[in-house]
Structures are given as C-alpha cells and as structure tokens.
Amino acid sequence: AQTVTQSQPEMSVQEAETVTLSCTYDTSESNYYLFWYKQPPSRQMILVIRQEAYKQQNATENRFSVNFQKAAKSFSLKISDSQLGDTAMYFCAFMNSGGSNYKLTFGKGTLLTVNP
Amino acid sequence: GAVVSQHPSRVICKSGTSVKIECRSLDFQATTMFWYRQFPKQSLMLMATSNEGSKATYEQGVEKDKFLINHASLTLSTLTVTSAHPEDSSFYICSASSPRTTYEQYFGPGTRLTVT
Numbered sequence: 001a002q003t004v005t006q007s008q009p010e011m012s013v014q015e016a017e018t019v020t021l022s023c024t025y026d027t028s029e030s031n032y033y034l035f036w037y038k039q040p041p042s043r044q045m046i047l048v049i050r051q052e053a054y055k056q057q058n059a060t061e062n063r064f065s066v067n068f069q070k071a072a073k074s075f076s077l078k079i080s081d082s083q084l085g086d087t088a089m090y091f092c093a094f095m096n097s098g099g100s101n102y103k104l105t106f107g108k109g110t111l112l113t114v115n116p
Numbered sequence: 117g118a119v120v121s122q123h124p125s126r127v128i129c130k131s132g133t134s135v136k137i138e139c140r141s142l143d144f145q146a147t148t149m150f151w152y153r154q155f156p157k158q159s160l161m162l163m164a165t166s167n168e169g170s171k172a173t174y175e176q177g178v179e180k181d182k183f184l185i186n187h188a189s190l191t192l193s194t195l196t197v198t199s200a201h202p203e204d205s206s207f208y209i210c211s212a213s214s215p216r217t218t219y220e221q222y223f224g225p226g227t228r229l230t231v232t
Contacts, residue, residue, distance in 0.1 A: 044225050045209065
C-alpha cells in the first residue's frame with residue numbers, strides 16, 4: 001500500500017515571499033502520478049499541480065512549482081510570490097497509474113497561512 | 117472545465133433517519149466516482165469507489181450497509197447514510213473521473229452532514 005507523508009502540519013509565510021511544502025511517499029510502483037491539492041476555507045478541493053512519475057522535468061503552473069525527486073520519493077511544492085489567497089490546507093496525493101480504479105491516497109495536509 | 121456538483125450542501129437530520137447525498141458531473145460523463153469523508157482539520161479518507169452500472173467497492177472498515185452507494189448513470193452517484201447517528205456527522209466529498217482523463221479527479225464542493 002502506498003503512503004504519503006506531509007511532515008509540516010502548519011506553516012506560515014509573509015505575503016510576496018516564497019514557501020516550500022514537503023511531501024514524501026512510499027510505493028513499489030514505477031508508474032504513478034503525484035498531485036498537490038489546495039483546500040481553502042470553502043473546503044472546495046482545487047488541483048494545484050500534477051506530476052507524472054515518468055517525466056523527469058518538474059511541473060510548473062505559474063507561481064507553483066514542484067521539486068520531484070523520484071529516487072528519494074520526494075515531491076515538494078514551492079509557492080513563489082505568496083498571496084493572501086494562497087492561505088489554505090494543502091494536500092499531497094499519490095495515484096497509481098497502473099491500477100484499474102485510479103484511487104488517490106492523500107497525506108495529512110499542511111495548513112499554510114499567508115500573512116499580510 | 118469539468119464541474120461536479122453535490123446536493124445538498126448542508127443537511128441536518130435526526131438520529132435514526134436516513135439521508136441521501138447526490139453527486140453529479142455536469143459537463144462530462146463520469147465512469148468512476150469516489151466518495152470521501154473528511155473530519156475537521158483532517159485529511160480526506162476514501163470511503164468507496166463506484167463505477168457506473170456496477171456495485172461500489174468499499175474501503176476496509178467502511179460499512180457498506182450503512183453507506184449505500186448507487187451509481188445509476190454516467191452523471192449521477194448517490195450516497196445514502198442509513199440509520200444515521202451523531203458519529204456519522206462529517207463532511208462528505210465526492211469526486212468524478214472521465215475515461216479521457218482517468219488520472220484526474222474533479223471534486224464536488226462537499227456536503228456537511230450533522231446528525232442530532
């Protein structure tokens with residue numbers, strides 16, 4: 001079974017600064033996807049970024065980028081130029097792409113607060 | 117983009133009654149839908165996976181007779197909490213995936229269930 005570990009329950013950052021959220025995972029699979037989801041106070045889950053394990057290039061979406069280290073099974077999220085609207089719970093998630101039902105396994109989450 | 121709705125957004129019911137939560141994919145056909153439960157300040161816990169026209173697959177520890185899932189069409193899945201008790205009070209979230217993008221789950225806005 002896969003496990004996803006987020007070791008930072010809470011983090012804070014000043015507006016306009018950069019913050020990195022950590023995520024490690026454990027799997028014996030070779031083909032999989034990794035995700036970062038954001039859950040703001042509205043509790044709507046929002047996809048932030050996705051990484052395919054077979055791709056060596058780190059995914060980037062505007063101010064959000066990942067550092068994917070496959071050998072180390074590490075998948076950190078960097079948020080640049082933090083904005084007040086980035087305040088949310090962030091969940092790292094794993095999906096085995098070799099399976100038939102594409103289930104997501106979530107980490108426990110990191111609560112990020114962006115301070116003005 | 118793919119939109120998933122849930123109804124109701126909030127529901128209060130009395131102990132011993134049943135309550136049904138609907139999950140709809142509004143602009144795509146969802147061959148697979150997922151139901152999650154989320155306690156305050158915790159992560160999402162997968163309850164079950166449902167494929168259109170077949171029985172749901174429940175995660176270990178989830179009572180299938182208590183949480184009835186029906187995926188009758190490609191756009192609708194329902195979760196019925198039977199004989200609800202206060203400990204069933206939680207936030208329930210559904211997600212859906214399409215055949216074209218099986219690696220991506222589109223999340224509904226969630227339903228807050230309170231059992232009194």
